[in-house]
Amino acid sequence: MKTKVREYKKRDYMGLIYIAPWLVGFLLLQLYPFIASLFYSFTQYNIMSEPTFVGLTNYITLFKVDNEFWNSLKVTIVYTIYTVPGKLVLALLVALLMNKQMKGINLFRTIYYIPSLFGGSVAVAILWKLMFMDDGVINALLTALHLPQVQWLGNPDIALRTICMLEIWQFGSSMVMFLAALKQVPQSLYEAAQIDGASKLRCFFKITIPQITPIIFFNLIMQTINALQSFTSAFVITKGGPLKSTYVLGMKLYNEAFKNYKLGYASAISWVIFIIIMIVTLLLFRSSTGWVYYEDSDEF
Amino acid sequence: MKKLKKVTAILLAITMVAGLTACGKTSNETTGKDSSADTTASNETSASSTAQDQINLRFMWWGGDERAQATLEVIKKFQEANPNIVIEAESLSSDGYQEKLTTQLTSGTAADIIQIDPAWMPGYVKSGGEYFVDYNQYSNIVDLTTFDANFLKNNGNFDGSQYGLPTGLAGSALIYNTELAEKIGLEFTQDLSWDDLIEMGKKVQAYDPNMYLLTVGETLLVKAILKPYLQQLTGNKFFIDETGEMGFTQEELVQALDYIKALYDNNVIAPISSIISYGDELQNDPKWISGDTYVGMFCFSSTAKVATAAAPEQTFKAAYLPKMEGAKDDGFYCNCPQYMAVNSKSANVEAAMKFLEYFYNDQEAAEILGTVRSIPATSVGQKICLATGQIEGITKDTVDIAQQFKGTLDLGLSTEEEAITMQKEMADQVAYGVATPEDAAANSITLFQNYLDSKK
Incomplete structure (x- = not known):
């Protein structure tokens, strides 16, 4: 018996050693900054001197004085509203195409997944910037087609949509999950519906969609969180401009922290973003009882 | 169940240790700096026992390829003449440079020799961090008389302390x-x-x-x-x-x-x-x-x-x-487009000054550097660049x-x-x-x- 206990003990330690890289990373690079940022959000801290406690001042300034925050919040919400449905619809459509049995389908699946492998990378953002600059390839194509050129990045009314297109283009990971879900839909349901004379469109809305709602829900949550935290594309492509039209909350947070050295204020912004994400996620979970179908629960 | 408890206990213990490490920020920050200095010091001691007074310096700057190549060449020539000094080059992009520099200065990990934008210097000096060395205290190593006195006073001088040396006009x-x-x-x-x-x-x-x-x-x-x-x-x-x-x-x-x-x-x-x-x-x-x-x-x-x-x-x-x-x-x-400053936390200020003397006042260095940081600010640099025909054209005309x-x-x-x-x-x-x-x-x-x- 003693030997067995010792074996367990040894195995426990081994397990801890195996997960140590993640554990240390999590504690030092995620948990500690998470807690520390809460403390700093109640301080005035410019990195060059010690933080001083200021109570709720940062939060009050954020909500009552700083108009830029409201603009950033608006930009972030618009960005989320554009990108999340856009990405999900595109991912589902491509997944439906990829679900067909045809020659070389695996190659197509890989090709469509590639943009997601570069997801959020600086290199892709730079590529996007070069493509959409005034003398970029997109305007060259428009000129070749005798269409007027567009100031994709210079026009404040268009710049945000250009950034959104980049985000939507990276639909691969959602697509793969949709594809897996589509494969799980029992063929017997379609066969039964066809016998009853249901059209393909009706099958799609009455069988396919309800059957994959758990994956739609999962993708919706993940992409919403992702969109509310967006930073890289706005930072690399437009630096938040022109006229703050792409100044998402992530950009504001970065600039307050590393350009203006208001780390306490930036921490308060990060907590507001966290709370917004938490509320949105909770609301989505609440709503899920009405539209997400779980086979084992037998109800929506 | 017992096993679960043990795992939980270990996890909690690790969390506590990590938490203690994290919470003791102020003391850690101080000891962190001290220990890094100690490490440098002990490294130096051990280095001196192995390779006669080997001194390591870090030099950070931003700029394009032309500037990087010329600066690396100057470092190489300096190292040939001073085999006991090794300079680690940190050639960076201007994008994100200030953010990196500020973080490094406050955490005590900045390079020994630093290229700085004149616009940033007042903020650093005003913060009271005493990040930079006053060149006046090392005028026996770096010859400041080759700069125009008035130009020097207007560039990098803060209440009599010369924290930055202008690189050019x-x-x-x-x-x-x-x-x-x-x-x-x-x-x-x-x-x-x-x-x-x-x-x-x-x-x-x-x-x-x-x-x-x-x-x-x-x-x-x-x-x-x-x-x-x-x-x-x-x-x-x-x-x-x-x-x-x-x-x-x-x-x-x-x-x-x-x-x-x-x-x-x-x-x-x-x-x-x-x-x-x-x-x-x-x-x-x-x-x-x-x-x-x-x-x-x-x-x-x-x-x-x-x-x-x-x-x-x-x-x-x-x-x-x-x-x-x-x-x-x-x-x-x-x-001037930039200053050169020496980190006050540097363990080798004198060696850094020796390099900067070469960088600013040596004819060989002046010839290599040319106008990569605009028209040189020293009489030595200007004389060499004029003689080699490097000061001409649009740069000279705009500066004039x-x-x-x-x-x-x-x-x-x-x-x-x-x-x-x-x-x-x-x-x-x-x-x-x-x-x-x-x-x-x-x-x-x-x-x-x-x-x-x-x-x-």
Whole structure:
């Protein structure tokens, strides 16, 4: 018996050693900054001197004085509203195409997944910037087609949509999950519906969609969180401009922290973003009882 | 169950240890610095016992390939002459440089020798962090007499302490395409005024509505138009550092913004939406390269060569900078593009000074460096560059013109990143036409006041 206990003990330690890289990373690079940022959000801290406690001042300034925050919040919400449905619809459509049995389908699946492998990378953002600059390839194509050129990045009314297109283009990971879900839909349901004379469109809305709602829900949550935290594309492509039209909350947070050295204020912004994400996620979970179908629960 | 408890206990213990480490921030920060110094010291001791007084230095700078190659060559030559000193080069991009430097300075991990933008230095000095060494204390190693005393006093000197050494002479510049100017019949006279620019712009538009007198980026719109215009109008710096007040009234700010509006309304300057995606690198604009759209460009003397090199088929000249009639201040001035500073936390300040003496005052180094950091600030550098024909062309011409302007050097509150961002946003609103000069001025004055209050 003693030997067995010792074996367990040894195995426990081994397990801890195996997960140590993640554990240390999590504690030092995620948990500690998470807690520390809460403390700093109640301080005035410019990195060059010690933080001083200021109570709720940062939060009050954020909500009552700083108009830029409201603009950033608006930009972030618009960005989320554009990108999340856009990405999900595109991912589902491509997944439906990829679900067909045809020659070389695996190659197509890989090709469509590639943009997601570069997801959020600086290199892709730079590529996007070069493509959409005034003398970029997109305007060259428009000129070749005798269409007027567009100031994709210079026009404040268009710049945000250009950034959104980049985000939507990276639909691969959602697509793969949709594809897996589509494969799980029992063929017997379609066969039964066809016998009853249901059209393909009706099958799609009455069988396919309800059957994959758990994956739609999962993708919706993940992409919403992702969109509310967006930073890289706005930072690399437009630096938040022109006229703050792409100044998402992530950009504001970065600039307050590393350009203006208001780390306490930036921490308060990060907590507001966290709370917004938490509320949105909770609301989505609440709503899920009405539209997400779980086979084992037998109800929506 | 027991097993689960054990695992939970271990996890909690680790969390507590990590938490304690994390919570003891202040003490850790201090000991962190000390221990790093100790490590360096002990490393040095052990190094000295193995390889006679081996000294390691880190040198960080930003810049393009040409600057990097010349600097690396100088480091190599210095190391050959001083085999006991090894210099680790950190050649970086200007993008994100300040963020990195600030984090490193505050955490005590910055390089020994640091290239710094003059606009950042006042903020570092004012923070009381004592990050840099006063060169005056090492004048026995670095010869400061090769710099013009007055220039040195205006560049890198803070209340008598010389924390930065200027790398060269630079200023705002206005360059123009001589062929286009001749075709259109434009004359850039020595007494060029701001109003002349408007009239010349109208002439260009009359000649060809697709052409513009100038292309100006966001940064230069503020640094070469808004601020010099206001300084000439008021005789004050943008923000008066001594009092923490604005150097202008709302009416004066509206007047300056009205001028910017007139530049865009009359198509003197190319629309901002068409050039914004090039950032401050307007030489990448194909319309600039082709030489058929813009007659001239506002730039810096340190970037004039890059701008003209981008359009090799065109010929360019330096124009006089604009000045209003009855100006209370020249508005423009000649300062320097960067400082070199030595980290006060460095364990090898003397070795760093020895390198900088070579960097600034050695003929061999001066020849290698040439004008990669604009026209050298030392008499040694200038003499060598003149002899080797490196000081000629557009860089020299623009610096010569900038030196004729004796405006009040505006470094401090108005050149901190937050202030520059606000100034750019204000000018952008007028340039894009989304706000009238009156509205932009009123909104910005509130923001400027909040900013100045936060700095008190």
